[in-house]
Amino acid sequence: MKRISLFLLISIITGIAAFAQQRSMDEVMRIAQEHMERRTTNTGRRVAPPAESATTLRASDILPTPLRMNRGEAFYVLSYPKSNRFVMVSGDERMSPVLAYSDEHAFDPDNMAPQTKEFIQSYAAQAEALQSGAPRKLYSRRVPEAVTPQKIEPLLKTTWSQRTPYNNRCPLIKSQRTLTGCVATAISQLMNYYQYPKVGIGSISYTTKTENLSVYVDLSTIYFAWDKMLDKYISGEYNDGQATAISNLMFAVGASVNMDYGLSGSSSNIGNAPSALIKHFKYDKDICLMQFDLMSTPMVHQFIMQELIAGRPIPCSGLSVEGNGHAFIIDGMTPDGDDYPFYHFNWGWGGLDDGEYKIVDIEYCTQKRILLNVQPENDVVDIANFVQARIAEPSAHKVNPTQTGNINVRVKDLHNGKQETFNGMINVYIVNEEGTRTKIGEKGIQLVYDGFYNYEISCKVPEEMPLGTYMIEAAVQDLSTEVEDTVYFAEESPLVVTDEAVDYVPNMQATLMEFVKGKDTNDSTVCVALTNFMNFNGEPFKGDVSLALASESGKLICMLGTPVKTPITFERYKIYSSSQMDDLKGVVPDSVPDGIYHVVVMVRQEGFEGWGLVKKFDLVNNTIRNRDQDLFLIIQIENGKIKTDNIVVPEKFFADIETLEMTLNKEKCKGHFFSVNINNYFNHGKEKFAGRLSLALADDDNNIIVAFGKVINATSLETYHYIQGTFTLEGEMPDTLSDGHYRLCAAAQQEGYSNWTPITQYAVEGNKIAVSNVECFFDLWVINGRPTLDLVTREDVNRDGVVDTQDVLAIYLYMQNATGTEEFPVEDVNNDGIVDTQDVLAIYNYMQEN
Template identity: 30%
Template sequence: MRKLLLLSWLLLCSLMVWAAQRSSEDALSIARSFFMQSNSIATRNAADVQLVAVSSDLLNSTSTRSATNGNAFYIYNNAHSAYVIVSGDDRMKPVLGYSDNGSFITENLPVNILSWLEYYNAVYENIKNGKKVFAEPKLLIRKSFPASISPLLGEINWNQDTPYNNACPMIQGQRSVTGCVATAMAMILKYYEYPAKGTGHYFYTSNGVQYSFDYGNTTFDWNNMLPRYSGTYTVEQADAVAQLMYACGVSVEMEYSPSSSGAYSFKVGQALIDYFGYDENLGYIYREYFTSEEWMNLIKKEISEGRPVLYNGASKDVGHEFVFDGYDTQDMVHVNWGWGGVNNGYFEVASLNPSSPGIGGGTDIGGGFIYQQGMITGFQPPVATSSYTSHFYLSKLEVSKNEVTKGENFDLTITEMYNMSTTFKNGQLGLIAEKDGKQSALWNISLGNVKPNFGTKGQTFSNITVPSTLTDGTYALYLATKDSRETAWSRVRGSYGSETQFILTISGNKCILASFGGDLNLKEDLDGSVESLHNLYSGRRGDFKMLLSNKSTTSDFYGLAGVLFITADEDAQLISLAGYTQLELRPGVENKEIKISGNLISNLTEASKGIPAGDYFICPGVQWGEYVYAIGDKLTPVTVNKASGTSTLIVENARLEAKQLQVGEKLKLLADLSLSGTGNVYDKTLMAAIFAVGQGSTSNLHYTNVFIEKGQTFNLEMEIDPQIEEGNYYINLYKPELLGGYGGDPLCRLYFSVGPATGIKDEITDKDEIIIYQQPVEDVLYIHTSNTAQMISIYNLSGQELIRQKESGDKKEYSIPVSGLSAGYYIVTLQSVNGNTYRSKFIKK
């Protein structure tokens, strides 16, 4: 899968989010930072920025003065050329407004400016008083599902290499792999064994080469497609699956390569409709525009109704397409990764991190496919009773007036709005006021047909009014779309914290429009701390551990999190957000441990320059809407050192913990690493490549990050799941120039052999009878079985029984404490009350 979006951070940040009431010193720091970061506003020195007014200076009436003895906002002039309005509470946007053409004049303020300032004062008062008068509209779908669903794809386990890629193009003498998008699509097509024939013809050009497929004249040979291609198979069986794979690839404009073929996920839905005749009401949606509860319910709805979910995500290395085809009682989804069955198992949606990624899956240090997630809904052959839902997303929505009377015109500005799903047909865009589940359209226009990933940018609509027919009360005010196939309006969605809807409050003839970014209160609901795991060096990788909590009982957080660096001087300038990870914090989560890694770059001031050596404070930071915020009230002092010189890596005492393994056992590579030369630090990635003796190339690659300081010895320990059969092998350790590549002389070469697993008696091996929750297992092994157990035992691979647990009662879920076991492979056996014994393998972390 191609990674479509770049991760970015806005420079305008709140510097002191840990204090709810913003002090004048904090506000001044924000104002100075704003002027410094604005391309159109020049700041000669700190003295240019002067406070000219606070809310209490301008709002004199009893009804509008702050009742909480604080300032709702601060106004600063930059000499006589510009001004900025800074909020008085860190739960509001840091910058409420600004002008780059003239200073703020406090005398004889126009009525519209006063009304605008009074609105912000009212927002401030509501926040200070803890008022919550609005509930965000939720997606209406059923919430009652079967407790668990076994994997729908069953034995279908396909991959990207031979024979699946036999029809894929040759590139510089090498056969291209199918691409993960094509493999994931093809597995679900095989599940349905539909269509008999395709529809139409398609061609495209990629890197100067034209690819085409005649769908209308192709009959897919479903009967000759095997669920798994291992061992022997006929030419007809190989041709059948290869033809399907190439058909899928062409339909999404696959960019072919021998190592990793890629395509955009948003193209899949329309391709299924146009060339394979699938239900025209299927859709494509992005994770970031739905709450955690909504998203999980959508997944369970699809699977419980017999539809495998085509899902995509990205790691820090690469994107990947795969299939969700089951779920368990713990809300873990069963993932078929499209790597021939390797790593298939149950995973949390928020942490899709296979231990040994296959073809095109990047590295095992990429952090999991947790970024840019999306999925196809309604993936099925045509069904007469299916229904269509339009899905658009929006970056920001603005109105020209925050207070109007009924019938008074105001303008609506859309920053960016795009169709995230399949082609939108002959539909409308409307501004909807919703109260008690009833939708009222204030305004609408025709949108016509909108292709996937198309939309509008920077468009303003005028002459919008609140009609006299709307009664008093509080409404959700949002943009919505309605395709010609829909009977109700579908809300245009914004990401977490974005300002894409309003609270409309009507009292008589008076209408107040207040921007709404969600129910989560960052100051009150989120808490956290961070610590560095080693000494820090300018421009080099920093590794951190964060603990984060969400004290809200109703609202979740979903966004990017990193480590904020703040100067340890009186100006407290925000210098950098180091590292990032996609973070999901469900309501009530406490002290969730997050590992963060990233280069120490001044990415919030001078891009691509290392953080200057010196003393700083660090704290957790999150992206919420347009801004980056500090989380928690604890600042941790750190020192950033200067990185200097050039280092040479020295590898000594390289060894394997065991040179003779059994099938299924892990391999542990050990070595002592140190530095020579003038450099004082080394922070690189090392790669271990496993070859069969006599083999010239391999895709069995494993990575680890190292951080070594001059004068120290780093004890390298790489625990590798080789996933190889019996035979003789060697492992090379490299300093790869690029991830996924190896060449030149290895740092070391070590030989080992793999023999058959021994000592375990012949029980029935049936993966459907013992389902193990997410692997690797940590402290407790959780299993599900369709058979009632009377005894559960755990063995090592030598056949030694380590744990025996008697069971009683009629139940299907069991838990076995395994915290005392060392990391490695084990076998769990279940003796059922009907006399059968079942076994399955698991990994202990």
């Protein structure tokens, strides 16, 4: 048998993503020029390209430091000040070539609407994710009825803002008028579009949160003078009646959404707008609040296009990376070939930066919520229920109905976008490729408007279910009707029905976990007891129970001792006392370094391989509350001995040490021994650093699990100073770590503190630091107890519906068991146009079939 080269396989898996895909400046200029030459006026007449040379801006000239990329530019802006035009071109070839443009305004980075600056951060987020090879979401394939993009000129004619005269009725602070707020400006422009209503309904009284201002308005006394409102207010070009008309509207809307008025900014939640519009201005009761992050990208575009084609402007809001909120209106659309269309944004900032913008993949988008079906009341039920969710996740992605067809489906982040509280059923289905649905479970639920809920539904796949891959879907059904409404999911969740033996992971939980003293315990042994042990899974539980050791961040390190058999069978949804569950004992290996750790409990069903982590639930007045909480006990290992009492969790110091470069000494890396070099290190922290440097392993969130190997006593370093030279960090990593993915990194520990902090990376341009705080690590997998570097996959190789360590294991096992005399082919085996892990699978399948 001929073994496949590991590094050859790695090159196949990661090679495509590794190549730089940054656009050259020549390409950027060409794209901008071609876009300008294609532009036409509203009547179809071609717009002449600007005669002037463009002012070129890079993303790094515009974005805040944390969003600047170290691998290139996220985008470029070519601005034409004399022609009042700009084009924004993406810096990565995998993004839409043109991200935004305007035939109305040039681009001035020193005079941008705050909303614009926050929105374009989504372009940087997508570019960074593409460059780093971040995994992509599996988008739902079920979308609303297809809508073809079409040219829709901006529906709004107004370009309103927030200061004089718009805020002439807003509350005063020290004789100064507060701002109207972006939500009030957006909704006011929308109401002006409909010229509705003539007068408000009811009165409003409240005290603002920040400044404690008293706000009162009797809306029944405010008649909206639509005919006096101007499309744009220019100082000296409007009269008192026109100013009063717009300020009355802005104040009425602001009060209706409970605006928190301030001088530098006034804030409200766009989620308050549906109630305000329905209750105080008689707008349609079927207004829906849609969460972007609970929809797939295709579905978001479908809904936006449907609204615009129906002639309804769309209020939209979101958050920037810094957490600043903003609201504006989407009111137009321009097709862009086969790509998603451009949308016209009215930022509500006096026309500044209004133009055509692309909405990027939703997982990177800073826009979070939009309102659908905003229109005057038509006394027709347009949308009965509007429910979204993140995912319907099964307790197992593969099921053998003849073995056990019982699964639990956990629907996460259920969100009701309509004002009325939903009371009814949620029905769970599995759907085949032809769209045939089979109901497998149901549950009664209640969803209050704009809340987020998690529900777990007990389901059963029928024994006669045909083999194959299905998608899990759900629908809600109001108690007053038999009609169902689709639940829209952000991500698909596949379920494989098979006749093969499948693994099964128990879901056991308890209300309490505590140490048991004096039961043959010593300096290396712990003993614990569980209270109110309960089985939340579809099958009775009988099997193995074991203690395990985890890091403070929850990453499993190793099992503690030999698993024990459960004394009884635990029936589902029945509570068992501590007397019905044996105490659990475990021994901590000598190789575990000193530090703070978590002791957890693991369970495994008899006849299966998968281990499940025991979680915590609360029992309040015999009612189960707050399931799936973390359950653990803290221990401290000090001088090789276990402490369970009087543990003082030491104060932590997060050192901010950065290196110019970290390289792997591949010739030294064998077995559990690893070696890296760091080139220069720099104290970017606010305090002097005097401590140690070491190799370490971190989890996927960059939390240090364990430091190991040779420790370097670092030279004392003042803040913003650096040390030149190359330093080697090396040593044996613990051999007790559980299988899974880790980050091999360098770490720093401040003198007098016990915690370690990952060392990050900086880059220099000229004599200045151009980029800092970039995560710096090597991917490391532990498979069957053996560490392997850089074996990375972002594909579902074993076709079990999830991308996880089992896919890496599938490739690893293929490498070990492959037969034949040829080297692994570096070619597109399955003819799908790319060389990736699917080609590995194609060869594997061919071997199986032949």
